[in-house]
Amino acid sequence: xxxxxxxxxxxxxxxxxxxxxxxxxxxxxxxxxxxxxxxxxxxxxxxxxxxxxxxxxxxxxxxxxxxxxxxxxxxxxxxxxxxxxxxxxxxxxxxxxxxxxxxxxxxxxxxxxxxxxxxxxxxxxxxxxxxxxxxxxxxxxxxxxxxxxxxxxxxxxxxxxxxxxxxxxxxxxxxxxxxxxxxxxxxxxxxxxxxxxxxxxxxxxxxxxxxxxxxxxxxxxxxxxxxxxxxxxxxxxxxxxxxxxxxxxxxxxxxxxxxxxxxxxxxxxxxxxxxxxxxxxxxxxxxxxxxxxxxxxxxxxxxxxxxxxxxxxxxxxxxxxxxxxxxxxxxxxxxxxxxxxxxxxxxxxxxxxxxxxxxxxxxxxxxxxxxxxxxxxxxxxxxxxxxxxxxxxxxxxxxxxxxxxxxxxxxxxxxxxxxxxxxxxxxx
Amino acid sequence: xxxxxxxxxxxxxxxxxxxxxxxxxxxxxxxxxxxxxxxxxxxxxxxxxxxxxxxxxxxxxxxxxxxxxxxxxxxxxxxxxxxxxxxxxxxxxxxxxxxxxxxxxxxxxxxxxxxxxxxxxxxxxxxxxxxxxxxxxxxxxxxxxxxxxxxxxxxxxxxxxxxxxxxxxxxxxxxxxxxxxxxxxxxxxxxxxxxxxxxxxxxxxxxxxxxxxxxxxxxxxxxxxxxxxxxxxxxxxxxxxxxxxxxxxxxxxxxxxxxxxxxxxxxxxxxxxxxxxxxxxxxxxxxxxxxxxxxxxxxxxxxxxxxxxxxxxxxxxxxxxxxxxxxxxxxxxxxxxxxxxxxxxxxxxxxxxxxxxxxxxxxxxxxxxxxxxxxxxxxxxxxxxxxxxxxxxxxxxxxxxxxxxxxxxxxxxxxxxxxxxxxxxxxx
Numbered sequence: 001x002x003x004x005x006x007x008x009x010x011x012x013x014x015x016x017x018x019x020x021x022x023x024x025x026x027x028x029x030x031x032x033x034x035x036x037x038x039x040x041x042x043x044x045x046x047x048x049x050x051x052x053x054x055x056x057x058x059x060x061x062x063x064x065x066x067x068x069x070x071x072x073x074x075x076x077x078x079x080x081x082x083x084x085x086x087x088x089x090x091x092x093x094x095x096x097x098x099x100x101x102x103x104x105x106x107x108x109x110x111x112x113x114x115x116x117x118x119x120x121x122x123x124x125x126x127x128x129x130x131x132x133x134x135x136x137x138x139x140x141x142x143x144x145x146x147x148x149x150x151x152x153x154x155x156x157x158x159x160x161x162x163x164x165x166x167x168x169x170x171x172x173x174x175x176x177x178x179x180x181x182x183x184x185x186x187x188x189x190x191x192x193x194x195x196x197x198x199x200x201x202x203x204x205x206x207x208x209x210x211x212x213x214x215x216x217x218x219x220x221x222x223x224x225x226x227x228x229x230x231x232x233x234x235x236x237x238x239x240x241x242x243x244x245x246x247x248x249x250x251x252x253x254x255x256x257x258x259x260x261x262x263x264x265x266x267x268x269x270x271x272x273x274x275x276x277x278x279x280x281x282x283x284x285x286x287x288x289x290x291x292x293x294x295x296x297x298x299x300x301x302x303x304x305x306x307x308x309x310x311x312x313x314x315x316x317x318x319x320x321x322x323x324x325x326x327x328x329x330x331x332x333x334x335x336x337x338x339x340x341x342x343x344x345x346x347x348x349x350x351x352x353x354x355x356x357x358x359x360x361x362x363x364x365x366x367x368x369x370x371x372x373x374x375x376x377x378x379x380x381x382x383x384x385x386x387x388x389x390x391x392x393x394x395x396x397x398x399x400x401x402x403x404x405x406x407x408x409x410x411x412x413x414x415x416x417x418x419x420x421x422x423x424x425x426x427x428x
Numbered sequence: 429x430x431x432x433x434x435x436x437x438x439x440x441x442x443x444x445x446x447x448x449x450x451x452x453x454x455x456x457x458x459x460x461x462x463x464x465x466x467x468x469x470x471x472x473x474x475x476x477x478x479x480x481x482x483x484x485x486x487x488x489x490x491x492x493x494x495x496x497x498x499x500x501x502x503x504x505x506x507x508x509x510x511x512x513x514x515x516x517x518x519x520x521x522x523x524x525x526x527x528x529x530x531x532x533x534x535x536x537x538x539x540x541x542x543x544x545x546x547x548x549x550x551x552x553x554x555x556x557x558x559x560x561x562x563x564x565x566x567x568x569x570x571x572x573x574x575x576x577x578x579x580x581x582x583x584x585x586x587x588x589x590x591x592x593x594x595x596x597x598x599x600x601x602x603x604x605x606x607x608x609x610x611x612x613x614x615x616x617x618x619x620x621x622x623x624x625x626x627x628x629x630x631x632x633x634x635x636x637x638x639x640x641x642x643x644x645x646x647x648x649x650x651x652x653x654x655x656x657x658x659x660x661x662x663x664x665x666x667x668x669x670x671x672x673x674x675x676x677x678x679x680x681x682x683x684x685x686x687x688x689x690x691x692x693x694x695x696x697x698x699x700x701x702x703x704x705x706x707x708x709x710x711x712x713x714x715x716x717x718x719x720x721x722x723x724x725x726x727x728x729x730x731x732x733x734x735x736x737x738x739x740x741x742x743x744x745x746x747x748x749x750x751x752x753x754x755x756x757x758x759x760x761x762x763x764x765x766x767x768x769x770x771x772x773x774x775x776x777x778x779x780x781x782x783x784x785x786x787x788x789x790x791x792x793x794x795x796x797x798x799x800x801x802x803x804x805x806x807x808x809x810x811x812x813x814x815x816x817x818x819x820x821x822x823x824x825x826x827x828x829x830x831x832x833x834x835x836x837x838x839x840x841x842x843x844x845x846x847x848x849x850x851x852x853x854x855x856x
Contacts, residue, residue, distance in 0.1 A: 018720070022578050022720055026578060026579075026580060029578075029580060030577070030578060032645070032758045032762060033577045033757055033758055034577075035754075035759075131575065137720070137721035137722065137724065138724060139570075139571045139574070139575025139576065139724070142567075142570060142571065142574060142575045143567045143570065143571065143575075146567070146570060146574075146742065146745070146746060146751075147559065147567025147570045147571075147739075147742045148567065148738065148742060149458070149461045149462075149741075149742050149745040149746075150450050150454060150457075150458055150737075150738055150741030150742055150744070150745055151454075151738055152454060152457060217460070273706075275703070275706075275727060278703075278706055290738060291734075292446070292450055292565070292734040292735065292737055292738035292741075293565035293728065293729070293734060293735050293738035293739075294565065294728065294729045294732075294734060294735055295728060295729075296565065296566060296567070296726070296727070296728040297725075297726070297727040297728065298724070298725070298726050298727075299703060299724070299725040299726075299727075300721065300722065300723060300724040300725065301721070301722045301723075304722075306719075306720035306721060306722060307720065307721050307722055309578075309720055310576065310578055310579055310718060310720040310721035311575075311721075313577075313578030313720075314574065314575045314576060314577055314578055316578070317574070317577040317578055318574060318577075321753060322750075322752070323574075323751050323753075324750070325749060325751075326463075329461055330460045330461055331463075334460060
């Protein structure tokens with residue numbers, strides 16, 4: 001049996017302790033599957049004195065993760081600290097410079113610096129693995145990079161922020177408004193310190209940008225992801241969408257179009273009967289569509305100690321077994337700079353607006369849509385008791401530009417009250 | 429760039445032609461992802477003169493797959509002929525003896541001879557890959573062997589025969605009896621030449637035995653799989669199960685219990701709202717449950733040219749990339765002979781029977797259940813117009829032995845007409 005693989009673990013939060021627990025609990029199993037022992041030699045965290053749910057007495061301690069990354073007795077640097085600048089970035093760069101392989105759960109770091117890190121790592125013959133960075137325990141990076149490697153990828157989709165899906169599901173189930181459920185989620189500790197990372201779609205957007213790079217052979221380009229959070233979703237939208245057979249999800253979609261790479265993380269309507277529509281609570285789902293394989297759907301826990309540590313350790317076992325692949329599936333120097341699609345592909349749209357209750361109001365809206373080149377698939381006017389009439393419209397295929405044009409025209413009609421809601425209906 | 433990886437392709441049916449098409453269509457993509465070209469050098473099939481939907485002119489031809497397997501210009505032998513004896517077995521053994529790696533879609537071959545083949549291959553430093561053998565295009569072997577390698581596996585489940593799921597879905601949707609839908613499926617070409625491979629659960633049982641070997645580190649033991657086909661499922665059972673919130677699936681379940689390895693492929697009731705319950709038509713689903721990762725669900729096409737060829741070529745790309753793992757995740761010599769669990773774990777059961785319409789009939793049945801040690805969760809008697817009363821019972825947890833005991837006691841009551849139906853309710 002080969003020499004033990006020695007891990008240096010930076011970060012002893014939930015995920016780090018999960019990693020310690022797996023290494024200790026499954027030492028024999030992992031050795032059998034890896035063909036060699038896997039041991040933790042050294043750890044690092046901000047506060048050495050903190051009480052943690054694991055026995056760390058056998059590990060060397062470093063206050064500085066950079067020092068940890070450079071230790072001679074570390075083969076693989078595991079980064080589960082988080083943050084896309086500061087210690088996480090410095091230590092990861094130091095690890096690569098010191099000739100270590102890297103396993104990271106840090107989607108923000110890779111979304112911002114993944115291409116440079118991959119170039120450095122590959123120049124030195126090192127690997128960076130990041131299964132834990134996308135959709136937690138679901139082995140989706142592996143499925144996309146390896147299992148579907150013989151496919152031209154057509155589209156990648158995902159519900160990859162459990163907190164957002166929890167909020168939307170809870171709003172629907174309990175009939176509660178966004179603000180109240182947001183506050184619940186905050187008190188339950190489901191939200192990041194900066195909640196906009198969750199509800200603004202940033203965290204999920206990071207993940208999408210990593211999937212897109214692998215799927216389409218492009219340099220990670222998080223800045224080109226169209227981001228729209230869930231803060232404007234009302235319980236009315238959830239109900240009306242439901243009436244028409246849809247659910248609202250914060251859905252990431254990436255695809256290569258004739259006009260360039262389309263990446264968006266926005267609230268979308270999906271058919272209630274589809275796997276994405278049936279996903280409730282904090283669970284994640286990723287949908288991979290390849291030209292040979294068709295549609296592969298993967299579902300599982302997107303966060304939490306066990307699932308995330310499972311993904312980290314799956315990567316470690318791969319390294320222990322000698323599996324060494326380019327970070328994004330092809331050598332980083334071969335990844336192309338994507339042309340960002342200026343306009344996402346056309347789709348059907350859900351439009352909700354309130355009209356003044358006057359004869360001809362609906363006709364004016366329909367005319368404005370027609371002038372914007374949008375045709376109507378379905379329209380519903382709900383019963384109402386005051387002077388304002390809620391109206392729902394499902395359009396035929398239209399681009400975001402067409403929809404923006406229509407929204408501007410609505411303003412000029414004088415019959416639309418407030419700001420209409422426009423949500424994409426993704427064809428899943 | 430390394431020398432091209434040279435494939436010898438045995439079998440030019442649907443899957444084989446799918447492989448040819450991918451290699452030809454995606455030569456550049458596969459070379460970029462593999463770090464080397466992947467080429468087909470030689471092919472073999474029964475009938476050279478048959479018209480096929482691919483240009484084979486650039487490949488050497490062998491009438492005998494054994495000769496193909498031994499060619500000097502073949503690095504990887506791809507076996508997509510099928511059959512667990514005869515040419516497929518001989519050629520695979522010859523390929524290993526000749527020092528070739530093997531990629532196969534042949535679940536029957538591996539279910540019967542997988543352990544011996546793995547021993548031979550590993551003794552010679554060769555790999556055998558078989559992603560295409562289980563659940564078609566779904567990269568489940570990879571997810572289980574690699575992605576979840578740091579988990580102690582708790583349970584593996586799967587709906588892995590698309591034909592059976594098509595039949596059950598079609599019975600439900602169209603309200604048609606089994607025999608009629610079976611005949612439809614036969615005419616549509618959905619059934620194997622020996623339909624019992626499909627509807628008897630044998631094909632799906634082969635797949636389950638392979639998953640179990642990986643999940644639990646045991647030698648493949650297909651003979652220990654409890655098999656029960658779908659031929660006895662009536663439209664009444666589908667309807668009654670539906671009334672109670674369940675769907676009937678041909679469900680494979682493998683788990684390691686205190687009494688040994690449990691492997692069964694039998695019709696089960698699963699909650700309609702669960703991912704398994706929502707699976708309709710020919711699609712496959714595999715559920716992997718690990719002690720850290722929790723439940724991972726994977727869904728996709730379980731058969732067909734594109735999906736199966738995608739899985740074959742995913743394995744080929746792995747080999748081209750230098751990924752070399754033991755066939756079943758740990759060296760074959762370390763796989764243990766499993767103790768087959770004599771009795772599967774207890775579960776709730778669905779019982780359907782017809783009683784003579786006499787006072788006290790139901791009480792006699794309830795008494796018989798009590799004597800067998802089975803308690804009743806729910807009971808329904810359906811409205812009826814003749815002298816016979818249909819009765820449904822959902823039990824609390826009971827073993828198969830308990831249920832068999834109860835069924836025997838029912839016979840002695842004199843009030844049960846015909847043979848009761850007993851189906852396990854799997855807790856998913």
